Amino acid sequence: MYKKLIESSLKKAAKVDKVELEIPANPAYGDFSTNIGLKKGNPKEIKKRLTKDKSLSQIVSKIEIKEGFINFWLSKEALINNLDKILKQKDNYGKDEIGKGKRVVIDYSSPNIAKHFSIGHLRSTIIGQAVYNLYTALGFDTVGDNHLGDWGTQFGMILSAIEEKRINPDSLTLNDLEEIYVAYSKKAKENPALKEKAKDWFKRLENKDKKARQIWEIVNKISLAEYQKIYDLLDIKIDYAYGESFYEDEMVKVISLARSKKLIKKSQGALIIDLGKDLPPAMLVKSDGTTTYLTRDLAAIDFRLKKWNPSLIIYEVGSEQKLHFRQVFKAAELLGWAKKTNFVHIAHGLVLIGGKKMSTRSGTTIKLEEILEKAIEKAAELLNSAKVVKNLNPKEKEAIIKDVGIGAVKYFDLMHHPESEINFDWNSIFNLKGNSGPYLQYTYARTQSIINKSQISNFKFQTNSNNQNTKPQNRLNSKNLELDNCLDFGAWNLEFNREELSLLRSLSQYQDILVNAAKNYSPNILCSYLFDLAQKYNTFYSKHRVLDISNKSSVISQFRLAITAATGTVLKNGFLLLGINAPEKM
Numbered sequence: 001m002y003k004k005l006i007e008s009s010l011k012k013a014a015k016v017d018k019v020e021l022e023i024p025a026n027p028a029y030g031d032f033s034t035n036i037g038l039k040k041g042n043p044k045e046i047k048k049r050l051t052k053d054k055s056l057s058q059i060v061s062k063i064e065i066k067e068g069f070i071n072f073w074l075s076k077e078a079l080i081n082n083l084d085k086i087l088k089q090k091d092n093y094g095k096d097e098i099g100k101g102k103r104v105v106i107d108y109s110s111p112n113i114a115k116h117f118s119i120g121h122l123r124s125t126i127i128g129q130a131v132y133n134l135y136t137a138l139g140f141d142t143v144g145d146n147h148l149g150d151w152g153t154q155f156g157m158i159l160s161a162i163e164e165k166r167i168n169p170d171s172l173t174l175n176d177l178e179e180i181y182v183a184y185s186k187k188a189k190e191n192p193a194l195k196e197k198a199k200d201w202f203k204r205l206e207n208k209d210k211k212a213r214q215i216w217e218i219v220n221k222i223s224l225a226e227y228q229k230i231y232d233l234l235d236i237k238i239d240y241a242y243g244e245s246f247y248e249d250e251m252v253k254v255i256s257l258a259r260s261k262k263l264i265k266k267s268q269g270a271l272i273i274d275l276g277k278d279l280p281p282a283m284l285v286k287s288d289g290t291t292t293y294l295t296r297d298l299a300a301i302d303f304r305l306k307k308w309n310p311s312l313i314i315y316e317v318g319s320e321q322k323l324h325f326r327q328v329f330k331a332a333e334l335l336g337w338a339k340k341t342n343f344v345h346i347a348h349g350l351v352l353i354g355g356k357k358m359s360t361r362s363g364t365t366i367k368l369e370e371i372l373e374k375a376i377e378k379a380a381e382l383l384n385s386a387k388v389v390k391n392l393n394p395k396e397k398e399a400i401i402k403d404v405g406i407g408a409v410k411y412f413d414l415m416h417h418p419e420s421e422i423n424f425d426w427n428s429i430f431n432l433k434g435n436s437g438p439y440l441q442y443t444y445a446r447t448q449s450i451i452n453k454s455q456i457s458n459f460k461f462q463t464n465s466n467n468q469n470t471k472p473q474n475r476l477n478s479k480n481l482e483l484d485n486c487l488d489f490g491a492w493n494l495e496f497n498r499e500e501l502s503l504l505r506s507l508s509q510y511q512d513i514l515v516n517a518a519k520n521y522s523p524n525i526l527c528s529y530l531f532d533l534a535q536k537y538n539t540f541y542s543k544h545r546v547l548d549i550s551n552k553s554s555v556i557s558q559f560r561l562a563i564t565a566a567t568g569t570v571l572k573n574g575f576l577l578l579g580i581n582a583p584e585k586m
């Protein structure tokens, strides 16, 4: 919030059109920092102009030049005003409108029908949803689309196997389907005739052959029912699911557009688009007349541009598809689609289990459901002994256990940079002393328990600058507590201790962190921030008495409760953007 204000003063002082403040990792360099003085060679001059800026002096109490950088410290007034804002805005604190009028399509989750939901798709689902939530919070008009893998040669294999063995498709489970696929693709490697048969079946599917369609529909139904279970467990709802099959007829349009732009070439019976010397050509139609994954991705862009007119399309898909998306984006550019729309691929890294990679084809996948169930079991182990949870009714208890188990897995995924590999390790996922979902949730529950004990749920400040010098008023009495449940507050007269100050400074950065995380497609930025905030809160809590029951009306106590409430609000708002629930008790 303050970042933008300081930036606009800085622009004037440095006489530049654009300037971006950084949030220094080390608080000794202030709340915000810029190297613009280094770039322009006149930090002192800029500082001089800044100190004359009246509007800036309201929010900044100190400006310092260090190693050429200009560093800014927020004023006490700014920090208190922000605290006030958090307590007033509650769930809405952190929301912004920088995205107003802009639409973003996010393509995520996108599992492949007839196979189990893989752990790679879990990453896509979790990261994609967090990115979706971040953009939504910043005022963008967001559209989520699940690009289901429900088309393609792999269906040829399944259809061929089902037909050959005369299996009744209605009797199949997703397990069976996956086994059939794995077995067939293994055999097809040694037996080219089987490969041909599979191709033939996919062709029949594309040519709207009745039998092929019938089986395909059943296979879809079986798979989608299984995925729904996982989405329910993860609390995921995606706006649309135009799978690949949806683009059957759209593909024709793309091919004729490419033709009209003279981009299509015939090569050994296939239709391709040449993408220049840095990339292999894009194959639109294979020599056997069938279409490709890439053709469907181009058709999807065409469709999305017409339907939603987005300024950005984000794909959350594994890093093994980097080349594919470079090809897609290059083809989109040649087709004239990149003028008004940007394309981004968030290429998430592999998930290793015990240091090993998994793959469906070789049958070494660990089933996602098993992982999620295990996470819930671990959460139960953790919580069953907790006193606060013990006394709850079974339903409440179950809900908390689920929130902690699923939250732990989500947080572990999100705390890593999307592009880095992650090594699934239960000890880190449930590490109560370190950077983990349960640690953060526990900190949130602590803030709520303190607020509950104080019996004050609604804080009200009197913090306009007029009353800066008024004496703290202790107008809180038992009657007030019952009546409007509010606090009057004289924090202006307080000297903040180190822990309070550091919490207030962190709290004021929340919105800037959201912008950073969204701009960089990196929910991990938000995770690090929340972890840092939780640590700061726990340090504050261990060093200072927050709730002084005997003297609830003291200004110090009110102030510390207000900080506690604000920390709770920011933690919770942050969790919700990450798709993590925050139990009130733990």
Ligand code: ARG
Residues within 6 Å of the ligand: 107, 110, 111, 112, 147, 148, 149, 297, 300, 315, 317
């Ligand atoms: N179903 C694909 C896979 O699992 C991912 C689809 C990603 N989205 C896209 N537009 N290509 O490999």
